[in-house]
Structure formats: C-alpha cells, structure tokens
Amino acid sequence: MLQINRENLKSSHQLVWFIIDFLMLGLLILNLAFIIWDSIYGFVAVQHLLQQHLPALQSAYHPIHERFIFYDLIFVSIFLTEFFVRWGYAIKTSIYDRWYFYPFIHWYDVVGCIPVGSLRFLRILRVISIVYRLHQYRIIDITSTRIYQFFNFYYEAFMEELSDRIVLKVLTGVQEEVRRGSPLFDHIQQDILYPRRGMLSDWISRRVAEAAQEGYVPNRGALRHYLENRVDHALKQNLELSRLKYLPVVGSTIQETLEGAVGDIVANVIHQILEDLASASNHAFIEDIVNVFLPTPEGVAADDTQNQALIELIIEIIDAIKGQVRVKHWRAQLP
Template structure:
C-alpha cells in the first residue's frame, strides 16, 4: 500500500516486506492499466475515434469494441471502484488498530486524493497514488522510473508547487497590507503585534547587551579605569586652592600634594572598577540582572507616540514588502538557468 510505511517491516528481507512490495507494484500496475483503458475508451467512443477508424478503413474493429468490449470496460471500472472502496476501508481500519495517526479520523484527510479518486470525474487523481508508489520504490532502489525522467518530474512538481504557494503567500501579504491601509483598527493590530513580541524583544535585547556591552566593558575595563584615574589626578592638579594650601606646609607640602594626587588616581580607578564589575557579570544564557532590568523597561515602552508609531508601521510595511519580493523570486528559474549554464 502506498501510504502504509508505518506498518512496513523495517527488515527488507522479511516475507512481510516482500508482500508489501509486491502489493505496491501490483496496485501501481492496476491503476496505470485502469487509467489506460479509460483513456482508450474515451477516445474510441468519441467522434474523433469514429473518424480515425473510418480513415484507416477499420470501422468493423470499432464496432466490435463498442458492442463487445465497451460494456466490459464499464463493468470492470465499477468493480475497480468497489475494490478501491473496500481496500481504503481496510487500510483505514488497520490505521485505527495500529494508531498510525493521532486521531482515527485523520486518515481520510491524509489520503484525500485516494478518496476523491473514487469519484468517476476525478479518476485522474489515481495517478497521484501510482506516482507515490513509483517514487517510494525509486527511493528503495528499484528503478521503476529512469533517473532523467524522475528529475524532470520532480522539477516540474516543484515548479507547480512553488507557483501555487507563491501566489497564495503574495495574496495573503497583499491582503494584510490592504487591511492595514484601509482598516481603522490597523493601529490596534500593530499594537497587538508589538505587545505579543515584547517578551521576546526583552530577552533578545538582554542577550545583545550581555554579549556586546558586557564583553566590551570587560575588555576595556583597565583602560577606562586608568583614564578615569588620570582625570581625577588632573582634577586635583588643576585645583589651585588645594595646591596653595599644601604649599603653605614647609618641606612636606609637595610630598603631601603628590600623595593626594596618587590617592585620587587610585580612588578613581577603584571606583571605576567597582562600577564596571557588576556590568561585566552574567552569561549569554543568564544575562546580567541590570541588563535584564533595562531590557524589560525598554520593552514596556508605551508606543502611543507619533514618531514611534510611524517607526513601527514602517518596519511592518517594509517587512511585508521584503517578504513579498523574496517570495516573487522564482527558485525554479534560478535552478533552470544553472542547468542551462552547466550544459554550455
């Protein structure tokens, strides 16, 4: 069976696996033969078929088909439909017993093409099942379909699926932009969008601060401390009142002035280290509490601000437009160009 992969024995040398393999091949052959007979019947029963056999001077062959073989084609099609119904019911029962799906009623949705293929006007969907069986046999190493044909089939399948999905996505994006342009509640939509991502934004911002700011502060900590120390020392030197006061002390005044300058420099360095150390703690998985607090506060900013609203709207619109441009890129055309270039 084409979709009973979950109940297949994993060992390809077992009798059960071989029976499944034979059944798959038999089903594929029956489906192809059935569709061939139906297509031939449509041709032979049409006015074009009548004209064709008249042209080749074999009207008696067509008459024989209409009188003797056509009724059997109709009967066998009825039998085959009955067989498909019974086979589908048996597989559904097996799927329920072995719990192939989370819910018992999922089976018809997974095998929708097989159910629709039972309808006479949708017989062509049986080709999907035959194709799936052929593809699975191809994956198992049985070259049912030549590699060049398989590549072409997969290529055109991707073309069709990409064109369908692209049109759906572009339509959805255009619909969203239209709603944002025309709806009076578009601001509420944007606000809801921002509110929904506040926690994620806060977490991302905390990680960015931890990875960028904390690491850079740790790397530049000594340089910043030295710089602050020199600033404090320079500030003491540039304080004339203190210099004049110390010079009133004979002999020891200049020594005290130098000591005060050194003490001021060390004090500035120590204060700088004390201020920077808490900012360098934490890791990527557990960001610093200060950064976490800053991120939480930033993420809770009220966007009831004209400029901020314009910024958020611009981000939303440009994101939709970028997504639309990306979706409109035809990947199959790029692949086809690469293939043509490889041939040159």
C-alpha cells in the same frame, strides 16, 4: 526514472499486497489509456481520419468501440474483486474500528468502478493512492522522478506566491490599523509589551552584559590607550590650558599633570561604566530604561510624541517583515 527498492520489497511483511499493488497499477494505467483512446475515437472526425489513412486499424477497433462497455466491465470486475479481497483482509485484521469503514475511506475505489463516462476518470485517484502507498513504504521514491520535481517546483512556487500575497495583505492591514490609532496599538503596548517588562529587562540586561564582555574586556588596554590619546589631543587644543606652560618654573609641570589626570579620570570613568554594563549590576539601569519606554497604564498620560515614535517603530518592523516576505525563494531554484 522511477526505481523499485527491491531490498525493502523483499524485507516487507506485505510483499503479496505490494505485488498486487503493482499489478493493479499496471491494469489501471492500461484501463485509463483505453478510456482516453476510446474517448478520442468517439469523435467522428477522428474516425474519418483513421478510415482514410489507417483503414485496417479503424475496422479492427470499431467493433471494440461499439462494445466498449463490455471490455470496461472486465476491468471493473477485476478492480471490484481486488477491492472486496482487501475489504475482507481489513475486517480480518481489524485495520479499522468498524467493519464498514473500509468502503467509506476508499470511496474513490467504489465510485471509480461505476461505468459512467466522467466517473471512470476517478480511477486516477486509485493510481495516486497506490503510488503514495508504495512511496510511503519506501518501495519506490517518487521524489527522485523528473515529473514529480517539475510539478512540485511549480506547486511550491504557486503556494509561495499565494501565501506571500496573503501575508502582505494582512501586514498592510495591520499597519493601517496602527496608523489610525486603533485599539490594536493600545493592545500591543498595554497587554503585550507592558506585562512583559520584566522579561524584556532581563533579556536586554543579558544581551548588554554579553556584548560588553565580548567587546570591551578583550580590548580593554587598546580602548584605554585610545581614550588617553584622544583626551591628550583635546587638551592640547585647549587655549586656556596651553597658557599654563608660560607660568615660570612650574607651568609645564602643571600642564602635564592636568593632562595626565584628566586622561586617567576619563579612561577610569569609561572603564567603570563598561565594567558595570558587563556585570549583573546593569539590571537596575536597564530596568529603569525599559520602565521609561513602557510606563504603567495607570501612570502619567501618554506622550503623543512617544506614542508616535512607538507607532513608527512598529510600522518599520512590519515593513522589514514585508520586505523579507517579498523575497521569491523559488526563483533562486530556476536554472
């Protein structure tokens, strides 16, 4: 239910205008209800129905229906009076840059006052403008009402469905352009990716260093133990190395020494590689890899296989985006 924030209403410097807004809002709702009822009463079938079942109501209202324009002009005179008062206040306080801007900005107030059938219903725009102004000044909160939540839910659902279809159509068109080998692919490769090779190298270098520091450094001892065990197991499965233990006197010693040396060498190599990746010295290595994937446009002629791989990568990325776009978030809000 719509509630009025009385504290904001009392503390506002426009209390008089807000009271006028509430009065105009009540008169507009009454006038629109009167217009709708008179429009319904205008059907002959409705008049006959009332004459049969509610003759007193029909006989009392029929003279009002015949003089409807007169009663409507009473409302119009009140609305126009309020309009000119606000216009004069806008001129006095210089709300707008020119004195004649007010009727153009509030055109719906003027047009709605024209006592012509279809134009009368434009008065509902004035209702919307008053409600919006009261909401903007936090006198009322229309977002808490059920009718607002109802219409807002279906509006958001409609806009999501519409925007999703447009985005999917655009992304599908981009995929077709990439598959056909249009200038779009060359534009992505040469004008977008290539000029940013340095930025890509820096970003990948930092990400690799962070991943190595977070993943390897805390688990260095466990990884070394795992590598030594795996190397030891592999060496024991080696037939040629197992024959060394048959050498007289020194066979077992040589076998154990080789197993320990190989395990230590492998663990140290892996340790050094990960240490290098976890430090700033990995930048040159990452930069070389990026340069291989993004060669200079003036360099060697592009490899068809490499181009095809990049095309497939772009298409898969767009497919992933399309999959996310297809998710209907508004359905999750359904009870």
